[in-house]
Amino acid sequence: MLRDTDSDRRRSGELHETGTLRLPSRIHFGYGVRRQLRTILAEHGRRVFAVVDPFLAGSPEFVRLHDELIADGFTVEVHTEVLPELPVDSLTASGTVAASFSPDVVLAYGGGSALDAAKLIALLVAHGGPLGAYYGENKVPGPVLPIVAVPTTAGTGSEVTPVAVVSDPAQEMKIGISSPYLIPVAAVVDPELTLGAPASVTAFAGIDALVHALESYTAAVLPVDWSETLPVFTGHNLFAGHLALEAVRQIAPNLARAVADGGDREARAQVAYGSLLAGMSFGPSGTHLSHALQYPIGAITKTPHGLGTGLMIPYVLQACVPVIPLRLAAIDAALGGSESDPSIAAHDAVDRVAELCHTIGIPRGLADIGVAQDDLPRIAELALRSKRLVDMSPIGSHPQTLLTILEAAHAGDRTLIADPADRGRRTPGARS
Ligand SMILES: NC(=O)c1ccc[n+]([C@@H]2O[C@H](COP(=O)([O-])OP(=O)(O)OC[C@H]3O[C@@H](n4cnc5c(N)ncnc54)[C@H](O)[C@@H]3O)[C@@H](O)[C@H]2O)c1
Ligand SMILES: [Fe+2]
Known part of the structure; x- marks a missing residue:
């Protein structure tokens, strides 16, 4: 039976999922x-x-x-x-x-x-x-x-x-x-205030919001010591999970519309709402590898934060497929998928995210934004310094894991990360 690798630890009682929210005392959303x-x-x-x-x-x-x-x-x-x-x-x-x-x-x-x-x-x-x-x-x-x-x-x-x-x-x-x-x-x-944002700002900020939701939902389940000062980011948590999936539901169908027509008030509102929910989700839970990798990538290429997180997310999720297929299948449903076999739905989720990134103009690969192959080991090394982020990775943070993700992202080819069992079985759409 297909299961996420943390399911056994949860079933045995070793890991209990808990819930944390830390939020402003007032949050208002909507036109006006x-x-x-x-x-x-x-x-x-x-x-x-x-x-x-x-x-x-x-x-x-x-x-x-x-x-x-x-x-x-x-x-x-x-x-x-x-x-x-x-x-x-x-x-x-x-x-x-x-x-x-x-x-x-x-x-x-x-x-x-x-x-x-x-x-x-x-x-x-x-x-x-x-x-x-x-x-x-x-x-x-x-x-x-x-x-x-x-x-x-x-x-x-x-x-x-x-x-x-x-x-x-x-x-x-x-x-x-x-x-x-x-x-x-x-x-x-108030989405009214976002109406003037140019298409590139809308695209990069909007995809970053989606990445916040995706990484919050896929963050590792961490043991929290409730008798100690809590870490700022506590990993996948019960409340954050709901907020993240709702954020995905709001952003995914509307982001391309908001980028294509900045005056589309409905699309602007849904993306602003999704972005807020994604922030409410990742604030307490955290984000992980796309963010850790974006910091050095941004420093080398001088590209915006959202361009980097959006470029990396399909590769990071691809690497997550063998480890948390059920969570990815839930993301696929939030993205509008109807595939009932979770092993297929997990792959579909990654394809859908890559497709959305492509539609809104996120470059497919690191080579397209001027990263050299020789830069990759240094990027991996620097990414590991963002401990708060790599600690949230559901697939660990072994330097070779990061390098494999970076090499696939450099080539613009997700099949380079695919589980050997999956290679050949699912090639359509795999080239990001
Ligand atoms: N604190 C967090 O939780 C968090 C999370 C993700 C990113 N960040 C940080 O946020 C920054 C990126 O923020 P951003 O993507 O919102 O971009 P930004 O604030 O850097 O603004 C980008 C450009 O858009 C313009 N702009 C902003 N709103 C506009 C509007 N309504 N109409 C017309 N132009 C508008 C700005 O003048 C600017 O030129 C980075 O520094 C990143 O590190 C912080
Ligand atoms: Fe971000």
């Missing part, structure tokens, strides 16, 4: 919910430090919000120093500016970059620098300033997650700061 912002901000004080994507600071929506806040008696400082890739020195400077304003609350308004910047500015104001002291997990010593997060892209889920990612010239690749204290107090997700 941005009109709640004044009320929500007022719950935290009158001095608002607004960290705003520089492109959006002059947008009619933000100008209106700003004017309404001023009319209501708020004191607002608008800060638009959100640099691409979030260099750590620029954040330190922003933290100093913010501290001198003495804010009550931080408003985060923009894509994942602005949201992550706001989280780190709220951290710096509360606890001081340097940010390097907080790299890794659970290093933030206590609550940060309250953050009200308003995403304008549908993808990162940063409005609900405990992580922010920075670049530091002393590190070879971007590095995360993860702590439950970084979870915003409120997430206001």
Whole structure:
């Protein structure tokens, strides 16, 4: 009988699946919910430090919000120093500016970059620098300033997650700061604000949201020691599983529509909703190998986060087929599949994900984005440094496992990873 490799450990009682959710105390979703912002901000004080994507600071929506806040008696400082890739020195400077304003609350308004910047500015104001002291997990010593997060892209889920990612010239690749204290107090997700995002931003952010859901759902089931401080990411968990599958159901049928026609309000809403659910899912559970591998790939090729995670996900899932076929079969159903034989459905899931990536313009292979064959061992080595991510891998993190995935991704050929028993049996669609 087909089963996932962790089924026996669960049946024997060695592994119990548990549930963890850590979320903002308020989450609002839908067209129009941005009109709640004044009320929500007022719950935290009158001095608002607004960290705003520089492109959006002059947008009619933000100008209106700003004017309404001023009319209501708020004191607002608008800060638009959100640099691409979030260099750590620029954040330190922003933290100093913010501290001198003495804010009550931080408003985060923009894509994942602005949201992550706001989280780190709220951290710096509360606890001081340097940010390097907080790299890794659970290093933030206590609550940060309250953050009200308003995403304008549908993808990162940063409005609900405990992580922010920075670049530091002393590190070879971007590095995360993860702590439950970084979870915003409120997430206001209004798809209206995503309508202007260009097709490439929509595609890369949207596929990253799907990868968050897929990796949360396929994350390893980890033993959690409930008598100790909990890790930030706890692996596959009961609540996160439901949220992840619903995120897949929302994003998969709508992402290509939103990319093809940015004015498609229904598709925009479903993708924004799915992205939020995916963030709510992976915030407590974690993501794994596509993310670990994207960090060095992004550093070498200077390509966006979602392009890298989207490129890698079909290869990572292919490697998961022999280990967690039942979970992949459940993903296939969420993707719209109706195959009842799980051994076939697991493969179908990978084919469907690869097809979606292709449709929205994600390159098929690492060679297409300038990665050389010689770079692969170094990429594998660097990926292993992201312990919080590789620990969530359902297929372990042996360097050879990562190298096999990378070699297939370099060649753009998933059959190079296929289980020997499956080779030849399922070739259609296997070339990603
Ligand atoms: N904290 C987390 O949980 C998490 C998760 C995944 C990714 N990230 C981080 O998020 C960042 C990527 O975020 P992103 O994909 O949202 O992109 P982004 O914030 O970097 O924005 C990309 C571009 O889109 C523009 N833009 C954003 N919203 C727009 C809109 N509504 N209309 C027109 N233009 C718009 C921005 O001006 C920018 O030029 C990376 O730094 C990544 O590391 C964080
Ligand atoms: Fe991501």
